[in-house]
Amino acid sequence: MLDFYLFPISYAFYTFPIAAALFTLPFLVVQYRRHGYIHKYRALILYLFLLYLMNAFYLIILPLPDSIHNSPPKAESYAQWVPFHFVTDIVRETGARLDSPSTYVRLLTERAFLQVEFNVLLMVPFGMFMRHYFRTRWAICLLCALGLSLFFELTQVTGIYGIYDYPYRLFDVDDLMMNAAGGMIGFVFAEWLGRWLPRIDKLDERTDLSKKRVSYTQRGIAFLFDWAVLLPFFVVLSVARVPYSYVWIIIAYFIALPYMTNGLTAGKWLVRIRLKGQGDRLSLRELIARYGLLYLLAGGANVAFIRSGAHGISPILMLLFALVLFIFDMAIAIHFLRCLFNRDRRLIHEEKSGTSHVITAKSDRTGSSQQQEAR
Structure with missing residues (x-):
């Protein structure tokens, strides 16, 4: 019986790194947008919640039938609608006797009792996460637990929504009840556990964004989003052969x-950062110096090399251009790595332009009101 549960749990841990990698980008965007930075405890709780959901889902759907053309289950109905029918199953299958307390321990090894216990324990962590992290009320926790349990039951009774010809597990109203009970047990237990854990809604109270450094991760997400916005325009203008x-x-x-x-740009707005110059407002001189070095000089040299190949330049000149550009790009890469591992160093386009990134306050929608500078 234990192997039956260990098998899906092991698969959840095997595939967790893949799910975590897919989850990371939206997680970072939401956290930066909502809080302006990443709190390690908040990140830990959310990744644990993801791992829990994967374990719960795998426990429900695994093991799968050998073929999608599976045989119909040996049952008169695909659903069991009688509440507390599990009591009848336990009474029918158990070797324990009411008049003999020494036989009660047998319940711990019998299928009917273990199935009820499993359905309760499955949702205990869910109730804990709902109260501790999401700070929900008991009614919301109950509804969410019922909703998640209903999702599990529908997944089973529909053969994973039509992938399999027939259901390989049946819908059981007792499972809904026990799952909901487990969620509420976790909700109550979270109140006791929360006495020793940091409160999620209090994590940012003592955080001074003015002392928070804008990470290269935060800036990298802004960079990727900005160029995702610009790429279609760049393609259209290039196809239309618009000069420069x-x-x-x-x-x-x-x-x-x-x-x-x-x-602000779209990417910077997304992750709650903006550029700051020497004064209250950025000057054209600062912006031209910053992005002239970054995109017109460094980026423009690479764009020019790509486009020069389509203009019939002699191979010798192309080879010389490629060699000079390689040395130039390597120097930029080394400079970036030195800045990445040494916080006291500044990127050359920031140093020459006198600009830097800052984290904006929640009330700062345009970059002109309150700001929190990150050193």
């Missing part, structure tokens, strides 16, 4: 837009 399309895009998006919004 790359230069116009850089000027419009990275110089004109941040000048009008005082340091």
Whole structure:
């Protein structure tokens, strides 16, 4: 019986790194947008919640039938609608006797009793997460527990929503009841456990965003989102053969837009950061110096190399260009790595332009009101 449960649990742990990798980007975006930074305890709880959900789901659906063309279950109905029918199953299958307390221990090894125990224990962590992290009330926790249990039951009775010809497990109203009971037990237990754990809603009370450094991860997400926005425009202008399309895009998006919004782009807005210059507002000189070095010089050299190949330049010149560009890019990469591992160093385009990234306060929608500077 123990192997029956260990098998899906092991699969959950095997596949957790894949799920965690897929979960990380949306997790980072939401956390940066909501809080402005990543709190390690909050991250730990959410990844544990993901691991729990994977274990619960695998325990419900595994093991799978050998073929999608499985045989119908040997039952008159695909659903059991009689509440507390598990009591009848336990009485019928158990070797324990009411008049003999010494036989009660047999319940711990019998299928009917263990199935009820499993359905209760399955949802205890869910109730704990709902109260401790999501700070829900008992009624919301109960509804969510019933909703998750109903999802599990429908997944089973529909043969994983039609993947299998027939259900390989049946819908049981007792499972819904025991799952909901487990969720509420976890909800109550979380109150006791919460006395020794940090309160999720109090994590940011003593956090001073002015002392928080804007991480390269946060900046990297903003960079990726900005270029995801720009890529379709870049493709359209290139297909239309607009002269100097790359230069116009850089000027419009990275110089004109941040000048009008005082340091915001779509990507920076997404992760709650903005550019800050020497004064209250960014100047054109600062933006031109920053993005002229970053995108027009460093980025433009690479774009020019790519486009020069389509203009029939001699192979010798192309080889010389490639060699110079390789040395140039390697120097930039080494400089970036040195800044990455040494917080006292600043990227050259920031140092020369006198600009830096700051974390915006929740009330700062345009970058012109209250700000929290990150050193």
